[in-house]
Amino acid sequence: MEEVDITIVGAGVIGLSIAAQVAEDNRTVFVIEKHDSFGRETSSRNSEVIHSGIYYRPGSLKAKTCIQGNRILYEICEKNNIPYKKTGKLVVATENLEICQLESLLKNGLENGTPGLKMLEKKEIKQLEPDVEAIVALYSPSTGIIDTHKLMEYFISRAKDKGADIVYNSELKGINKQQEAYEVFIRDADEEDFSFLTRVFINCAGLNSDNIARMVGIDIKESDYTLKYSKGDYFRLYNPGRWGVSRLVYPVPEAEGVGLGIHLTLDLAGGIRLGPDANYICKEEIDYNVDESKKEAFCQAVQKFLPSLKIDDLYPDIAGIRPILKGHQDDFRDFVIKDERDKGFPGFINLIGIESPGLTSSPSIAKYVNELING
Numbered sequence: 058m059e060e061v062d063i064t065i066v067g068a069g070v071i072g073l074s075i076a077a078q079v080a081e082d083n084r085t086v087f088v089i090e091k092h093d094s095f096g097r098e099t100s101s102r103n104s105e106v107i108h109s110g111i112y113y114r115p116g117s118l119k120a121k122t123c124i125q126g127n128r129i130l131y132e133i134c135e136k137n138n139i140p141y142k143k144t145g146k147l148v149v150a151t152e153n154l155e156i157c158q159l160e161s162l163l164k165n166g167l168e169n170g171t172p173g174l175k176m177l178e179k180k181e182i183k184q185l186e187p188d189v190e191a192i193v194a195l196y197s198p199s200t201g202i203i204d205t206h207k208l209m210e211y212f213i214s215r216a217k218d219k220g221a222d223i224v225y226n227s228e229l230k231g232i233n234k235q236q237e238a239y240e241v242f243i244r245d246a247d248e249e250d251f252s253f254l255t256r257v258f259i260n261c262a263g264l265n266s267d268n269i270a271r272m273v274g275i276d277i278k279e280s281d282y283t284l285k286y287s288k289g290d291y292f293r294l295y296n297p298g299r300w301g302v303s304r305l306v307y308p309v310p311e312a313e314g315v316g317l318g319i320h321l322t323l324d325l326a327g328g329i330r331l332g333p334d335a336n337y338i339c340k341e342e343i344d345y346n347v348d349e350s351k352k353e354a355f356c357q358a359v360q361k362f363l364p365s366l367k368i369d370d371l372y373p374d375i376a377g378i379r380p381i382l383k384g385h386q387d388d389f390r391d392f393v394i395k396d397e398r399d400k401g402f403p404g405f406i407n408l409i410g411i412e413s414p415g416l417t418s419s420p421s422i423a424k425y426v427n428e429l430i431n432g
């Protein structure tokens with residue numbers, strides 16, 4: 058039976074960044090993807106923000122990979138003509154009660170090493186963003202936006218240049234541990250089944266990553282790997298030029314929430330998006346339609362800091378689904394990025410719960426996985 062060195066399942070931004078990192082002339086690397094192209098799921102349904110690392114628990118993989126990923130992404134964009142903009146971002150307090158939450162956020166960001174953070178008073182906020190109403194803001198200059206599609210294309214070309222193959226229309230159907238390798242069962246677009254052996258298996262299957270961990274024989278309940286899905290809807294604004302907002306504007310995040318609160322982001326074409334919100338959904342009901350009846354709630358949330366906004370300025374945009382480990386009871390869950398050696402599966406590397414800031418963290422996660430492979 059044919060044997061390859063490394064098989065990566067999932068051609069989203071995580072699988073592709075890992076392929077670009079681990080591919081080497083003397084290694085056979087395959088990326089297996091069930092869709093007919095790359096980035097068809099979460100990697101093309103997000104805010105495209107290069108986060109700066111203020112929110113995540115100090116010492117966590119989320120914090121470390123976000124801070125490192127932020128720096129590497131700007132370098133990659135600069136060197137490879139990938140469209141991006143270092144817009145900066147304001148997290149705004151619109152009520153006195155929120156000021157101490159902003160101060161804790163500042164403390165957390167400083168502990169994580171987020172560069173350039175500072176508090177701004179009302180007058181300074183007005184100077185930067187005349188249309189934004191807030192009493193205090195936390196300013197993060199290293200936040201930006203990126204063309205994710207172009208980033209994924211860059212990872213693909215880098216992976217292919219180093220000899221990796223990306224195979225579309227191929228769905229992983231099963232995986233069995235053998236003596237020194239894993240047998241991987243694939244179904245192609247013609248419903249033909251085939252299998253091969255791989256020395257290392259990397260699970261980057263996003264929303265499906267817990268199922269794939271189960272396929273090899275890992276007890277996902279016991280390991281606490283069961284994913285929940287949290288849907289985020291977006292609305293877009295007609296006539297975005299009307300507001301002249303040039304930075305991303307976020308509210309103070311909800312203490313127990315999954316998302317960062319309904320915020321205002323810019324895209325590279327000059328558009329303005331509001332969202333995403335965050336709602337747990339049933340895993341069997343993946344539906345990317347945006348619920349238009351939320352328009353009023355979105356408008357009210359953003360009016361707190363952009364009072365000139367009117368409900369008729371909004372129209373539905375896209376939705377994305379977060380693969381999250383955090384349940385209602387948890388205060389924080391980190392990314393799972395792990396060689397499952399201790400469970401009896403050496404060389405089986407799980408990446409589970411790669412929600413935000415996964416896009417930002419992608420090049421740093423790739424380096425981390427490469428270290429796991431190289432021991």
Ligand SMILES: Cc1cc2nc3c(=O)[nH]c(=O)nc-3n(C[C@H](O)[C@H](O)[C@H](O)COP(=O)(O)OP(=O)(O)OC[C@H]3O[C@@H](n4cnc5c(N)ncnc54)[C@H](O)[C@@H]3O)c2cc1C
Nearest residue numbers: 067069070071091099100103104106229263377415416417
């Ligand atoms: C609403 C929202 C907003 C976000 N905003 C940001 C942001 O602004 N900044 C940021 O840094 N991060 C953000 N994120 C997080 C970021 O988008 C994700 O962390 C990242 O896209 C995850 O990439 P991935 O490759 O793990 O998953 P995906 O892009 O979902 O890729 C997984 C791939 O695996 C494939 N697959 C699954 N099962 C199989 C199988 N059996 N066989 C073959 N292929 C399979 C799928 O088809 C898919 O292509 C956001 C996420 C959401 C949902």
